[in-house]
Each structure stands twice: as structure tokens, then as C-alpha cells.
Amino acid sequence: MRKVSSVIAFGLGCLATMAFQQTQVTASSATEGPIAPSSAASAAPASNPSSTPASSGVPTPAGSAASSARLMPTVIPIDRALYRRAPSGTAGISLLARGENAFVGRLQMDAGAKMAEHRDPTEEYIYVLEGHGTLRIDDQVYAVKPGTTVFMPANAKVSYDNGSEAFVGIQVFAGPAPADKYETWHSLRR
DSSP: OOOHHHHHHHHHHHHHHHSSSSOOOOGGGGGSSOOOSSOOTSSSSSSOOSSSSSSSSSSOOOOOOOOOOOOOOOOOOOOSSSEEEOSSSSEEEEEEOOOOOOOOEEEEETTEEEEEEOOSSSSEEEEEEEOEEEOOOOOOOOEEOOTTTEEEEETTEEEEEOSSSEEEEEEEEESSGGGGGGGHHHHHHH
């Protein structure tokens, strides 16, 4: 179990590093959406309209209502990812990637914001990049701060009270369905 936790923590750490690397975007490629492959030998399109619906900007699983084709790879710099803001105005999510088996987003919460108690039907992971707060998982209380990796089992009872600083974390759902809740959040240009 410890080895699996270490592998997950390492993977999330690598993911966080990749998601926040500075990306140079030239004026000619500054359009919204995924970046085209740089290799001239690549015959695959930069994005497949059937795998990247306009509503989310994030690829959807093959076989879903939005896509009957094979998922296409995407590479999205953080400054070009679709950003959604919660109706409450206290949280936001950059939609980074969505496949058949997982969702990845950059979650942000304002200082003092709260996430109400809820349950998600799949496992969830959070890697904390900035901020601190109090996380409750199945009535156990945990203090989180930068560098903390969190695993929440499927259907766990979860709530969060953010501290006095803004929170930023990488969120991974092991099964993309819980990310559907972000469809009701407001799309904003960054």
C-alpha cells in the first residue's frame, strides 16, 4: 500500500510540475484550444471536433454521446485551458484533461471559501500547490498545506474549509463522471 501511495504521489507531483511549466505561445498559435503537434510527420489533427465538445473544451470519452470516435491526444497549456467559475464565485477550475478513465483539473478556492459536504462516485486525488485548510473525509479531520497529497475513496463523505490564503491544487478523478458538475459552472476567458 505504501508503494502504491508513493507512486500516486510521484505521479501527481509530476503532473503538477507539467501543468505549471511556463509555456511560450507565439502570436501565430495564440488561439484558444489545444496545441497542434509540432512534428510535421504527424498526420493526426490537433483536435478532433467529435472528441472536444464546445461546451467543455475537454475531450470526452469515446463511446459517450458526444463522441463515437477514438479519443485524440490533447496538449493544453494552463493559460489556454477552459476555466469555469462556481456559481458562488468562490471557486474555479481549469479543465486540463478528460479521458475515458480520468479527469484532471487545476482547482482554485478563494481564501475562507468552503466546500459543502458531498460524495463523489469515483476515487479522487488532490495535490495541494498553494494555500492551507481543513479537510474532512468520513468524519476524520486533516490539515492540508502545499505538498500534501490527498486520496479520497469512492463515495467518501468529504467537506473542506479553506484557510486565510487562496487554495490551488491539481484534482484528479479516477473516472471522469464527477467532473460533470463543472458543466454548471460559468465559463470565463482567462
